[in-house]
Amino acid sequence: AKAAGRNTMRMFTSDMAQAADRRLDLELALRRAIERSEFSLVYQPKLALATGQLCGVEALVRWNHPERGLISPGEFIPLAEETGLIEPLGQWVLAEACRVLASWDADHLGPLTIAVNVAAAQVNRGDLATVAEGLVRQYHIDPGCLEIEVTETAVIADHDRAQATLNRLRSLGIAVALDDFGTGYSSLIYLRRLDIDTVKIDRSFVQQARDGTRDGDIVRMIIEAARTLKLSVVAEGVETAEQAAFLQELGCDMIQGYLVGRPMPLEQLKTWILGRQP
Ligand code: C2E
Numbered sequence: 485a486k487a488a489g490r491n492t493m494r495m496f497t498s499d500m501a502q503a504a505d506r507r508l509d510l511e512l513a514l515r516r517a518i519e520r521s522e523f524s525l526v527y528q529p530k531l532a533l534a535t536g537q538l539c540g541v542e543a544l545v546r547w548n549h550p551e552r553g554l555i556s557p558g559e560f561i562p563l564a565e566e567t568g569l570i571e572p573l574g575q576w577v578l579a580e581a582c583r584v585l586a587s588w589d590a591d592h593l594g595p596l597t598i599a600v601n602v603a604a605a606q607v608n609r610g611d612l613a614t615v616a617e618g619l620v621r622q623y624h625i626d627p628g629c630l631e632i633e634v635t636e637t638a639v640i641a642d643h644d645r646a647q648a649t650l651n652r653l654r655s656l657g658i659a660v661a662l663d664d665f666g667t668g669y670s671s672l673i674y675l676r677r678l679d680i681d682t683v684k685i686d687r688s689f690v691q692q693a694r695d696g697t698r699d700g701d702i703v704r705m706i707i708e709a710a711r712t713l714k715l716s717v718v719a720e721g722v723e724t725a726e727q728a729a730f731l732q733e734l735g736c737d738m739i740q741g742y743l744v745g746r747p748m749p750l751e752q753l754k755t756w757i758l759g760r761q762p
Pocket residue numbers: 528543544545556557558561574577601602603663664687720721722723740741742743747
């Protein structure tokens with residue numbers, strides 16, 4: 485029994501060593517990827533329900549790994565957050581979005597607003613507002629074309645610090661949206677305490693939202709709360725025409741999801757926009 489115990493122990497430690505190896509490999513690859521700029525952004529359109537007009541896009545990061553191909557952010561953002569690599573990556577994402585805004589041909593394609601996701605570390609530790617202000621100047625862009633998406637969990641750690649950052653962004657004219665709304669522990673507290681512009685209802689509520697379902701009632705309540713507080717509301721993860729019709733009936737301002745369009749590379753977004761013009 486003693487020998488078996490020792491073997492188990494040896495196996496356990498070697499498994500752990502392997503897991504640590506893999507993690508280190510991925511961490512090294514991620515570090516190199518930042519230096520070699522293996523990242524790109526894809527853009528998902530957001531529509532105004534009342535008019536059917538495009539009102540902006542959300543930028544979502546992708547990692548074009550030389551051997552493994554496209555890697556989704558769900559796989560590397562958590563690691564980037566744990567290792568601190570999220571700060572250089574987050575800065576690249578923000579700079580790239582500003583570069584695209586500056587190069588956007590508004591005469592030809594119409595105006596564009598880009599929403600950028602930022603991680604907790606960027607809101608709590610970094611100088612996000614200073615960086616954003618520098619980029620707005622450098623690229624001569626309208627700050628009103630930039631939006632920052634934060635999650636509830638990002639503002640938990642140091643609420644005052646986070647609020648100060650968000651206030652500075654908003655005083656620059658950059659809009660702030662609260663992402664994945666409803667998935668945190670005390671979402672309503674954040675609505676009361678944070679000064680923001682927009683609430684994005686998490687897709688886990690949207691997908692089962694129909695008349696008479698509990699999720700439908702929750703979505704209705706969020707939309708009513710947002711309206712009372714004069715915030716605009718985006719429903720994310722809208723996949724069916726039924727969901728869109730239900731949201732429109734409830735007075736939701738904007739929708740985003742596969743029904744409208746999948747996240748796409750810049751060139752494809754341009755074609756998509758031109759294809760919609762009458
Ligand atoms: P998120 O900010 O909630 O972004 C929405 C996610 O839902 C995206 O996944 C998008 O592709 C997906 N999605 C959009 N419409 C639908 C739909 O109709 N149905 C379904 N099933 N999914 C839909 P993605 O691109 O894999 O991103 C996952 C998460 O990674 C994002 O969630 C965000 O939290 C994070 N992320 C992405 N880009 C960045 C970034 O540049 N910086 C940071 N810090 N986080 C990012």
